[in-house]
Ligand SMILES: Cc1ncc(COP(=O)(O)OP(=O)(O)O)c(N)n1
């Protein structure tokens with residue numbers, strides 16, 4: 713799909729979620745092997761520290777052309793000069809974010825086709841759909857949707873599948889119609905995070 717959403721920025725095929733606990737020195741290498749999206753997700757940081765983290769991520773990966781979005785916080789995304797924001801059910805509403813930031817990439821967490829339709833109506837650029845598989849990275853999520861939940865949601869917005877995805881599972885979610893994937897554990901809990909990211913990139917292909 714590769715839809716151009718704003719200023720020539722495309723919805724990434726592989727988004728690596730990054731927290732303040734991760735080794736930021738690896739980010740440039742990940743971007744260089746083809747990770748084309750990074751999401752700054754650090755739930756416990758103050759706005760000030762989250763902005764500093766996002767600025768570091770932008771500096772590390774923008775030279776390679778990767779997109780950076782900030783989880784939860786539109787204000788921080790704007791302050792850090794990031795490309796976009798990812799909004800969930802307890803964050804600023806997509807429509808409000810779109811009014812404030814017409815040119816930003818906006819992602820919206822979705823759990824069904826109806827959610828994706830609503831996100832598109834409100835101005836989102838992509839839908840994060842999940843959890844596709846069980847995940848050890850976040851508590852309190854609904855039961856896994858399974859890869860079969862992707863196909864019915866296709867055709868409204870680019871779908872970024874999230875939840876329990878690693879190199880071995882990329883193929884089936886893309887075959888089901890996902891545009892891309894977003895990953896924590898499949899990269900950061902691998903003994904060699906850059907190699908893991910490169911393997912996912914190779915599974916995504918051109
Ligand atoms: C690509 C993508 N999809 C979904 C999520 C989940 O976002 P959210 O519902 O806001 O939950 P938290 O990540 O804030 O815990 C995401 N971050 N990225």
Ligand SMILES: Cc1nc(C(=O)O)sc1CCOP(=O)(O)O
Pocket residue numbers: 821841842843844846847848849850853874875876877894895896897898
């Ligand atoms: C942060 C997050 N949100 C999800 C959702 O479905 O909304 S799944 C998830 C965790 C993704 O981490 P991993 O790649 O380690 O499973």
Ligand SMILES: [Mg+2]
Pocket residue numbers: 783784798799800803
């Ligand atoms: Mg969020």
